[in-house]
Amino acid sequence: MKKKILIVDDDMDYLFQMRMKVEQMGFETITAESQAETEKIIMEIKPDLCILDLMMESDDSGFILSYKIKRKYPDVPVIIATGVTAETGMTFDVHAEENARWINADLFLDKGIRADQLHREIKKLLKL
Amino acid sequence: MATYKILIIDDEPGIREGTKRILQNFKVDYPFMDEQIDFQVLEAGTGKSGIEIIDSELPEILLLDNKLPDIQGVEVLEYVKNKHYDIVVVMITSYASLELAVKATRDGAFDFIPKPFTPQEIRASVENITKQIFLKRMTQSLNNTGKQIRFQFLSVLSHELKAPLNAIDGYLKMIKERQFGNNIDAYDEMLDRSMERIKGMRQLILDLLDLTKIETGKPTQKLEKVNIRKIVQMSVDTIRPYAIQKDVDIYVNSREACEMKADPGEIEIIMNNLISNAVKYNKVGGRVDIFIEKKESLLRLTVSDTGIGLNKEDKEKIFEDFVRIKSFQTREVTGSGLGLSIVKKIVDMYQGSIDVQSEPGSGTSFIITLLEPEA
Numbered sequence: 001m002k003k004k005i006l007i008v009d010d011d012m013d014y015l016f017q018m019r020m021k022v023e024q025m026g027f028e029t030i031t032a033e034s035q036a037e038t039e040k041i042i043m044e045i046k047p048d049l050c051i052l053d054l055m056m057e058s059d060d061s062g063f064i065l066s067y068k069i070k071r072k073y074p075d076v077p078v079i080i081a082t083g084v085t086a087e088t089g090m091t092f093d094v095h096a097e098e099n100a101r102w103i104n105a106d107l108f109l110d111k112g113i114r115a116d117q118l119h120r121e122i123k124k125l126l127k128l
Numbered sequence: 129m130a131t132y133k134i135l136i137i138d139d140e141p142g143i144r145e146g147t148k149r150i151l152q153n154f155k156v157d158y159p160f161m162d163e164q165i166d167f168q169v170l171e172a173g174t175g176k177s178g179i180e181i182i183d184s185e186l187p188e189i190l191l192l193d194n195k196l197p198d199i200q201g202v203e204v205l206e207y208v209k210n211k212h213y214d215i216v217v218v219m220i221t222s223y224a225s226l227e228l229a230v231k232a233t234r235d236g237a238f239d240f241i242p243k244p245f246t247p248q249e250i251r252a253s254v255e256n257i258t259k260q261i262f263l264k265r266m267t268q269s270l271n272n273t274g275k276q277i278r279f280q281f282l283s284v285l286s287h288e289l290k291a292p293l294n295a296i297d298g299y300l301k302m303i304k305e306r307q308f309g310n311n312i313d314a315y316d317e318m319l320d321r322s323m324e325r326i327k328g329m330r331q332l333i334l335d336l337l338d339l340t341k342i343e344t345g346k347p348t349q350k351l352e353k354v355n356i357r358k359i360v361q362m363s364v365d366t367i368r369p370y371a372i373q374k375d376v377d378i379y380v381n382s383r384e385a386c387e388m389k390a391d392p393g394e395i396e397i398i399m400n401n402l403i404s405n406a407v408k409y410n411k412v413g414g415r416v417d418i419f420i421e422k423k424e425s426l427l428r429l430t431v432s433d434t435g436i437g438l439n440k441e442d443k444e445k446i447f448e449d450f451v452r453i454k455s456f457q458t459r460e461v462t463g464s465g466l467g468l469s470i471v472k473k474i475v476d477m478y479q480g481s482i483d484v485q486s487e488p489g490s491g492t493s494f495i496i497t498l499l500e501p502e503a
Contacts, residue, residue: 012459013295013321017302024307033459055287083290111294 002028006047008038010056021115035061046073054082063103070104077125083111129163133187135170137178139197144171150247156258175199190217209236216257284450292325328462335466338397342473349391356386363399371407382420388427388500394474401467402494406433408461425500432493438486447472
C-alpha cells in the first residue's frame with residue numbers, strides 16, 4: 001500500500017508543486033492550506049509522514065502543528081519546510097534543547113530543497 | 129576598550145587573590161565586538177560587605193561562594209534577584225555542595241564553578257558570560273533605536289520576495305522537464321500562476337516604494353491645494369479595468385470638489401489602496417461606494433464595499449506590515465500585505481484616524497478622517 005504523506009502550506013503554488021514532487025516519488029498525498037484545516041484532518045486521518053510549512057496563520061504554525069501531531073501520533077515523522085533561513089536573519093534555534101523538546105520535529109528543511117534530496121530524506125524517515 | 133566589573137565574594141583570601149590574578153590581564157573579544165572587554169575585579173570577604181559593593185558598584189558579574197561567615201551565598205543571590213539587578217551570578221562551590229549549586233542555578237544563578245577550579249575553568253566561564261552580556265546589551269540598544277523593527281521588517285520582506293520567486297522557479301522547472309508530457313493545458317495553468325505571482329511581486333515593489341517615500345517623512349511632502357474629488361476619480365479610473373474584470377461597480381457619491389491642502393501623491397496612495405482592496409475582496413457583481421466630505425479643516429473619505437468582510441480579530445491586525453488575511457476566499461488574491469499599513473502611516477501624518485466597520489459576509493467600510501495641515 002502507498003504511504004500517505006500530509007503536505008501543509010498556505011502558498012497554493014508551493015503546495016501544488018510539492019504535491020507533484022511527492023506523488024512522483026510514488027506516495028499518496030493529502031494537502032491542507034492552513035493550520036486550522038490541518039488540525040481537522042489529523043483528527044480523522046493518520047498520515048505516514050507530514051511536511052509542514054512554518055509560517056501560516058501565525059509565525060509558528062508549523063511548530064504548533066508539529067507539537068500536536070506528535071502528541072496524537074508519536075510515531076509519525078514530521079518535516080518542517082521553511083523558507084526562513086539564516087540569510088534572512090530570522091532563525092529559530094530549533095536545535096536549542098528547549099525548543100527542540102516541544103517542537104519535536106524530526107527534520108528541518110529549506111524550501112528550496114531538490115526533489116531527489118527530499119526523496120532521500122523521506123525514505124530515511126519512513127525507513128524504506 | 130570596555131571594562132566589566134566582576135565581584136568575587138568568598139571568605140578565603142587565597143581564592144580571591146587567585147581569581148584576581150587569573151582575570152587581571154584576561155581579555156575577551158568576539159567577532160561582532162568592535163572592541164575587547166577587560167575586567168576590573170572587586171572583592172568581598174563576607175555576604176554583607178559584598179551586598180554593599182553590589183549596591184554601590186553594580187558589577188556585571190558576581191562570583192559567589194555559598195559558605196560565607198555571615199549570611200549564605202544563596203541569600204545574596206536572592207537579594208540580587210529581588211532588587212532586579214542586571215547581574216550575572218556564578219556560584220563557586222565545593223563538590224560536596226553540588227546539589228545546592230544546582231538549586232541555585234534554578235533560582236537564578238547563571239552557572240556554577242566547582243571548587244577547586246583551574247584558571248582555565250574560570251576564564252572559560254567568564255568569557256562565556258561576557259559574550260552573553262555583550263549580546264544582550266547589543267540587542268537592547270538595537271531595540272532602543274528601532275533597528276530591531278527594521279531588521280524584522282527586512283527579514284519578513286525577504287521572505288515575501290522569495291516566496292513568489294520559489295513558486296515561479298518551481299513552475300519553470302516543471303515546464304522545462306515536460307512533467308505533463310504533451311498536455312499543453314497543464315502548462316498553461318502553470319504559466320498563468322507564474323504571471324500572477326509576478327504581478328504580486330511587482331505590486332510589492334511598488335508598495336515598498338510608497339513606503340520608502342513615507343518613511344523619509346515630511347521633507348518630501350509637497351503640500352498644495354488639492355481637488356480631492358479629482359484625485360479620487362483618478363484612482364477610480366486606474367482601478368476600473370480590474371473592477372470590470374471582477375464585475376464590480378464603483379460609484380463616487382460626491383459632487384463637490386472638496387479642496388484641501390495636502391500632498392496629492394499621498395491622497396492618491398490612500399485611495400488606490402482602499403479602492404483596490406474594496407474591489408479585490410468583493411464578490412462578483414458587488415459594488416464599491418465612495419463618499420467625500422469636508423467640514424472645516426476635516427476631510428472624511430469613506431470607501432464601502434459589499435465584499436467578504438472582516439471578523440473582529442482580523443480588523444485589529446490589518447494595519448500591521450505584511451499582514452494578509454488568509455482564508456479560503458482570499459487564497460487566490462495576491463497582495464503585498466503592505467497596503468493598509470501604508471495607508472495608516474499616511475493617515476498618521478495628517479493626525480487623522482481610520483474607522484473600520486465590517487460584517488463578515490456582507491462588506492466593509494473604511495472611514496478615514498484627515499486633518500488639513502496648517503500653513
